[in-house]
Amino acid sequence: MSKAVFFDRDGTINVDTGYLHEPEKLRFIKGVPELIQRYRAEGYLIIVITNQSGIARGLYTLKQMEQLHAIMNDRLRREFGTQIDAFYYCPHLPEITGECRCRKPKPGLFLDAMKDFNIDMSQSISIGDSLRDEQASRAAGVNHFYYIHNLI
Numbered sequence: 001m002s003k004a005v006f007f008d009r010d011g012t013i014n015v016d017t018g019y020l021h022e023p024e025k026l027r028f029i030k031g032v033p034e035l036i037q038r039y040r041a042e043g044y045l046i047i048v049i050t051n052q053s054g055i056a057r058g059l060y061t062l063k064q065m066e067q068l069h070a071i072m073n074d075r076l077r078r079e080f081g082t083q084i085d086a087f088y089y090c091p092h093l094p095e096i097t098g099e100c101r102c103r104k105p106k107p108g109l110f111l112d113a114m115k116d117f118n119i120d121m122s123q124s125i126s127i128g129d130s131l132r133d134e135q136a137s138r139a140a141g142v143n144h145f146y147y148i149h150n151l152i
């Protein structure tokens with residue numbers, strides 16, 4: 001089995017500018033790339049779990065989001081010698097697309113990652129900046145949750 005650190009994206013890895021999708025607006029929160037680097041060197045998978053309702057709202061496309069993630073990972077590789085191993089996202093918004101199983105505080109995305117990577121949740125960690133990150137993590141069986149501002 002593997003172990004993972006689950007990171008929220010906006011407000012945890014990058015500065016939350018609100019529905020971020022423009023590569024030129026991407027700013028890492030100071031200290032977070034180094035945190036990713038350290039956990040990955042310790043053998044944790046680095047997995048991003050993110051609500052992206054901007055897609056349901058029509059503010060940006062799935063493709064734009066995927067491009068942003070590719071650029072994020074390029075920068076982590078080039079500038080910090082590390083990377084995110086996988087991105088899981090919820091593109092929905094209940095009011096527009098109906099209820100889904102993946103929008104945090106629901107645990108769907110964590111459970112998808114668990115299955116895909118055979119992750120031992122009891123050995124894993126979750127890091128976020130909001131209560132729904134914590135609620136989703138705990139619902140998925142991840143008992144170690146940290147608010148990013150307590151780690152950096």
Ligand SMILES: [Mg+2]
Pocket residue numbers: 008009010011012128129130
């Ligand atoms: Mg956040």
Ligand SMILES: [Zn+2]
Pocket residue numbers: 090091092100101102103
């Ligand atoms: Zn969803």
